Amino acid sequence: KAGVTQTPRYLIKTRGQQVTLSCSPISGHRSVSWYQQTPGQGLQFLFEYFSETQRNKGNFPGRFSGRQFSNSRSEMNVSTLELGDSALYLCASSLVGVLSTEAFFGQGTRLTVV
Amino acid sequence: QKEVEQNSGPLSVPEGAIASLNCTYSDRGSQSFFWYRQYSGKSPELIMFIYSNGDKEDGRFTAQLNKASQYVSLLIRDSQPSDSATYLCAVNVYGNNRLAFGKGNQVVVIP
Numbered sequence: 179k180a181g182v183t184q185t186p187r188y189l190i191k192t193r194g195q196q197v198t199l200s201c202s203p204i205s206g207h208r209s210v211s212w213y214q215q216t217p218g219q220g221l222q223f224l225f226e227y228f229s230e231t232q233r234n235k236g237n238f239p240g241r242f243s244g245r246q247f248s249n250s251r252s253e254m255n256v257s258t259l260e261l262g263d264s265a266l267y268l269c270a271s272s273l274v275g276v277l278s279t280e281a282f283f284g285q286g287t288r289l290t291v292v
Numbered sequence: 293q294k295e296v297e298q299n300s301g302p303l304s305v306p307e308g309a310i311a312s313l314n315c316t317y318s319d320r321g322s323q324s325f326f327w328y329r330q331y332s333g334k335s336p337e338l339i340m341f342i343y344s345n346g347d348k349e350d351g352r353f354t355a356q357l358n359k360a361s362q363y364v365s366l367l368i369r370d371s372q373p374s375d376s377a378t379y380l381c382a383v384n385v386y387g388n389n390r391l392a393f394g395k396g397n398q399v400v401v402i403p
Binding site for chain 2: 209211213220221222223226228233234236266268270275276277278280281282283284285286
């Protein structure tokens with residue numbers, strides 16, 4: 179059974195640019211969550227999608243957005259990149275959500291903003 | 293008050309010993325509790341989950357949950373060098389489909 183796939187694995191962008199990250203969940207999983215991990219803040223929740231609807235959003239500026247497609251694949255977009263956006267972005271997939279089922283992470287996308 | 297706290301500093305244990313990790317959480321409504329292992333430069337890997345009070349064993353790992361004390365722990369028996377990693381405690385936030393994570397505990401198993 180294939181795991182959670184995130185692409186690309188690494189990205190280097192310049193301040194002010196925008197970036198789109200992709201996540202394909204485990205087959206059959208309908209909930210996709212996104213997290214940002216930095217050494218100082220740890221893992222912080224960005225947003226969660228279920229059946230193409232955003233159910234929850236974390237405390238991040240509007241420059242961070244996402245969406246989910248009918249096949250449960252999800253993308254997140256960061257516009258007007260800032261140096262502080264450099265982080266490991268992780269996508270987690272679960273059957274229906276973490277209230278009742280386990281979440282599995284992809285390999286992550288390491289974003290470096292220069 | 294932080295949602296999830298893991299206060300212990302790096303933990304060094306000799307090979308074959310028991311490593312004990314603790315985690316407290318603030319939301320009394322939390323229902324799901326998870327332990328993830330993260331190797332340096334890698335993504336978190338789910339190793340244990342527990343939903344009910346008491347102990348849950350899986351191989352060398354035991355998770356313990358005490359909802360009254362808002363406390364979750366992880367025991368690693370017969371620690372191996374391959375257990376050297378950062379262990380993250382995660383708790384679902386009541387009413388939300390999101391996980392709150394602790395900052396993690398680094399475990400170093402000394403051969």
